Amino acid sequence: MAKKLTYEELEQRVKELDKEAVEHRRMENSFREFCEIGKALSMERKIDKLLPVIMTGLSKVLEADRSTLFLVPWDQLTLWTRFAEGLDGESISLDLKMGLAGVCALTKEIVNIANAYEDPRFNRETDSVTGFRTESVLCAPLVNKLEGVIGVLELLNSKTGVFSREDEEKAFKSAALLADIDFSDDAQKGRANALVDDIRQATECQRGCVFLLNKEKGELRSVIGQGLGDREIRLSLSLGIAGLVAVTGEELNIQDAYADSRFDKSTDERTGYRTRDLLCVPIKNQSGDIIGVIEAINKKNGTFTGRDLDLLKGLSSQVAMFIENAILANDYHVQFMSILEVLAASIDAKDPLTANHSQKVNEYATGIARELGFREADIEILSVSALLHDYGKLGTNENILKKPGKLSPQEYEHIKQHAKNTRDILSRMYLIRQYRNVPLIASSHHERLDGSGYFQGLRDHEIHFMAKIIAVADVFDALTAKRHYRDALSSEAAFEILEQGIGTQFDENIVEALKKYWEKQRSQQIASTG
Ligand SMILES: [Fe+2]
Structure with missing residues (x-):
């Protein structure tokens, strides 16, 4: 039997429940904020549009007046604002050796200060520029996979007066997520x-x-x-x-x-x-x-x-060096891409009917990616993967490739090998960091959402999103080009086939994006010829 509570105990219990309810509401609110951030992440890929959503969301979750994201170009020993609430898109750079964000970047540790003006490490200069009055400060380092600090997440003025242990934890986790974002264009x-x-x-x-x-x-x-x-x-x-x-x-x-x-x-x-x-x-x-x-x-x-x-x-002379480095990097890049194009063309040349196939798949895949709002850096990775997707055909028997009639089961198995070959060959290539997923993406272009594809039989969420794009681009080009076993289909007929495969073979958003791209291309062609 439950113990009978005294009036005082009852009153105490009500107070506790009330406190719990307030806490519960707070958690619910912060959960809702996280959902908003998640929604923005899934819909928007352009970092400049994403960051304001993420950062204002973080301010709300952590109950702060303002949040700032600093990046650290280490060769300059500065912090510069990648996003700062209240700065209206203007960017400021600060000396790394001054200020609390700098302390955080240099020590790689959380900095949590209740009263900034009482801390000698606080840099008052920023307040005098922005007209903002800083009270409490919470800084968390953005640490990348190589354990290097690439930036600092800073939150100013906790609405509860002081940032708590729990806030430190949240800021730390948020900073880890932000560190995963590729800011390489921005570093430049x-x-x-x-x-x-x-x-x-x-x-x-x-x-x-x-x-x-x-x-x-x-x-x-x-x-x-x-x-x-x-x-x-x-x-x-x-x-x-x-x-x-x-x-x-x-x-x-x-x-x-x-x-x-x-x-x-x-x-x-x-x-x-x-x-x-x-x-x-x-x-x-x-x-x-x-x-x-x-x-x-x-x-x-x-x-x-x-x-x-x-x-x-x-x-x-410093600016000259900077520009020359940028030009050099661009030259290397142009050289890299032209080598890839030659490699891709050499595969397509195994069969005159598939000439230009890799180039076409590249064009459609990057067209889809632009429709979906991919960042240029990601489009590059996709482009390299698309150009090389069939590279494994290097080891495929030409007579089977060019065979006009139906393939025997053994011949079909032989053809299917090319996807695995693509992965094996590309894995041996030395690819710099941002291209490390190219062998995986390129070799997954025959996987299907329902798991019936090859060579690994991956299912929907196991397939790299870029591979799903190449799959759609690949089939669309194959259908609209002449093959040994059939004539070229019209784009309408090809889209009908793609649509039938939505959900089992193809991703709906990708097929839709290709349609949009295709329509735009067509209206441009009509405009230029008419
Ligand atoms: Fe293929």
């Missing part, structure tokens, strides 16, 4: 931003801008410019100060731009910015050729001095 952007920051700091100007020279087109193209957003500015070589510096290679210090006839006002008119004074120096590569120009615009106090000019010239 981060270094570029840091360079422009250097330009602004060194010369104490409002705006720094780097232009790259395109000799063939006779123009300068802005590659990085603080405060310009993602807008690209193109300048003709025959107009303006930057063009003049790019052509002559002589630096210029313009004290009053609008009074100088060489200054071209049209860019200001387009962007709504008012240039007062500017410094412009050429960027030269190691052979002394001009590859671009740097501009420092609007000195904060007074006008630019000779010392500013020397500082900017000093920076231009």
Whole structure:
């Protein structure tokens, strides 16, 4: 029999229950937030659209006023904001050796401070820039698979006053998830931003801008410019100060731009910015050729001095190195892709009827991926996998490949071997980190959602999503091209077959995306021929 409670005990129990209910509601709310984040993750692949959702979600879950994601370009010893609530998309960079986020990055440990202004390691500078008053701070490191710190998740001002142990745990787990996101494109952007920051700091100007020279087109193209957003500015070589510096290679210090006839006002008119004074120096590569120009615009106090000019010239060699590295990396990439294309073509050449098949599958697969909103870095991985998907046919008997009639069971088994061969051959290739899944993706293109495919008989969730894309692209091209055993089908007939396979063989969203891509291509073709 239950013990009879006294009135006091009863009152105590009610209080406890009340507390539990409040706690329960809090947990329910935070669960709902996590669901929202999950939903955003599944629908949106573009990181720039995702991050705001994730970060504001994290602020709510951790009951903080603000959250910031910093990335750490270690060669610069800075932290720069990849996303900061309340900063309106503007990016700031901070000295790694100053501030609590820096402490977190350097020690790889959680930093939980109740009152920032009482901590000597706190950097008050950011508050003075943003006008925000920091009280409590919680920082968690983003640690990647190689155990390196790539960034810091920072939460400011707990609504409950102080961040709890439980909050530390949540922040730690969230940071681990964020560390899985590939920010490699951004790392490059981060270094570029840091360079422009250097330009602004060194010369104490409002705006720094780097232009790259395109000799063939006779123009300068802005590659990085603080405060310009993602807008690209193109300048003709025959107009303006930057063009003049790019052509002559002589630096210029313009004290009053609008009074100088060489200054071209049209860019200001387009962007709504008012240039007062500017410094412009050429960027030269190691052979002394001009590859671009740097501009420092609007000195904060007074006008630019000779010392500013020397500082900017000093920076231009760093910028030159940065640009040359980027060009080199791009050259390697172009070379890598052209080798892959030749390899793919050599497989397609085994049979004249399948000429261009790999290239076509690549085109459809990347078209599908763009429709689905893939990031460029992921499209690359897909593209490499698509080009090489049939590479295992290297070991397939040509007579069987070209056989016009029905295949015998043994012959079919022989053909099926090519998927496994693709994996075995590609696994022997040295592929850099981001391409490590290529052998798996390429060799899974004959798997089916219901598990009846080959060579592993994988089921829906076991099949890499990119392999599902290649499967659809592969079948679509096979159906719409002539084969030894039948004529080419119309695209309508091919889509009908794909649709029949939805759920058992193909993913519905992928088939839909291919349809959209195909329709767009067709209307473009009609527009260009009509
Ligand atoms: Fe295949």
